[in-house]
Amino acid sequence: MYTFTNRFISDHENLEFLKAAMMGPNALRVAEELASSLSIDENMRILDLGCGCGLSTLLLAKKFGASVFAADLWIPPTENYARFQSLGIEDKAVPIFVDATQGLPFAKGYFDVLFTVDAYHYFGDTEDMLPSLIPFVKKGGWIAVAIPGLKYEFGENVPDEMQPFWNSDMKRTLHSLDWWKDLWKRAEGIERMDSGEMACCRQAWEEWLTSHHPFVAEDVKMMEAEGGKYFNFLQLTAKVI
Numbered sequence: 001m002y003t004f005t006n007r008f009i010s011d012h013e014n015l016e017f018l019k020a021a022m023m024g025p026n027a028l029r030v031a032e033e034l035a036s037s038l039s040i041d042e043n044m045r046i047l048d049l050g051c052g053c054g055l056s057t058l059l060l061a062k063k064f065g066a067s068v069f070a071a072d073l074w075i076p077p078t079e080n081y082a083r084f085q086s087l088g089i090e091d092k093a094v095p096i097f098v099d100a101t102q103g104l105p106f107a108k109g110y111f112d113v114l115f116t117v118d119a120y121h122y123f124g125d126t127e128d129m130l131p132s133l134i135p136f137v138k139k140g141g142w143i144a145v146a147i148p149g150l151k152y153e154f155g156e157n158v159p160d161e162m163q164p165f166w167n168s169d170m171k172r173t174l175h176s177l178d179w180w181k182d183l184w185k186r187a188e189g190i191e192r193m194d195s196g197e198m199a200c201c202r203q204a205w206e207e208w209l210t211s212h213h214p215f216v217a218e219d220v221k222m223m224e225a226e227g228g229k230y231f232n233f234l235q236l237t238a239k240v241i
């Protein structure tokens with residue numbers, strides 16, 4: 001399932017590129033698993049929402065030849081344009097600044113797929129967000145989301161070993177699969193919702209912990225404390241009707 005990712009990182013320079021571009025669990029691997037549940041081809045136009053440094057964009061443009069709008073809030077489009085040029089995907093990937101909470105700057109029905117990796121939990125945790133995104137995907141198109149999550153809702157009972165790491169951001173953004181399913185079930189305009197835990201969770205986290213990002217030192221301690229007991233990686237997909 002991870003043929004593109006494994007081949008890409010078998011090259012030393014690419015591996016160094018990955019280490020510099022990761023902003024969390026290896027988005028290239030997560031994107032490849034998420035994409036495997038869709039039928040993506042080179043005729044498609046995809047919104048990669050919350051693309052960060054564009055690892056998922058790389059996967060969509062290079063493995064499938066799709067045209068990608070690489071939209072992000074924190075990473076400037078100029079930085080991503082330079083990265084896309086270095087990867088040779090600048091003709092396939094349009095870097096653009098987007099704050100999903102402020103409405104999308106696109107035509108309705110413009111995208112075949114709305115694809116988002118390790119970002120949706122930052123802005124998608126309200127009842128209004130999914131209904132606000134659905135109109136930008138054409139009828140018959142797909143919404144596909146991969147996010148870090150919890151094996152069960154902590155509520156007020158945060159496990160002792162997680163207490164040193166738990167903060168208000170994690171409390172707001174990390175939820176169980178059932179929590180996300182309940183939120184999505186309330187949205188109109190989608191059908192065939194499918195969801196589950198992703199197989200790549202552990203490997204994607206281990207790869208992230210090899211990156212040079214300043215957050216990694218703290219995440220190493222957190223993942224040691226977590227010990228495989230509480231975190232998972234979730235995927236949700238739905239067809240737009």
Ligand SMILES: C[S@@+](CC[C@H](N)C(=O)[O-])C[C@H]1O[C@@H](n2cnc3c(N)ncnc32)[C@H](O)[C@@H]1O
Nearest residue numbers: 027050051052073074099100117118119122123
């Ligand atoms: C943990 S990073 C992951 C980036 C990338 N998807 C990856 O996995 O490497 C989360 C990303 O979500 C994006 N994000 C957060 N809130 C957003 C919003 N309101 N609109 C668009 N992007 C947002 C940030 O800009 C950031 O790049």
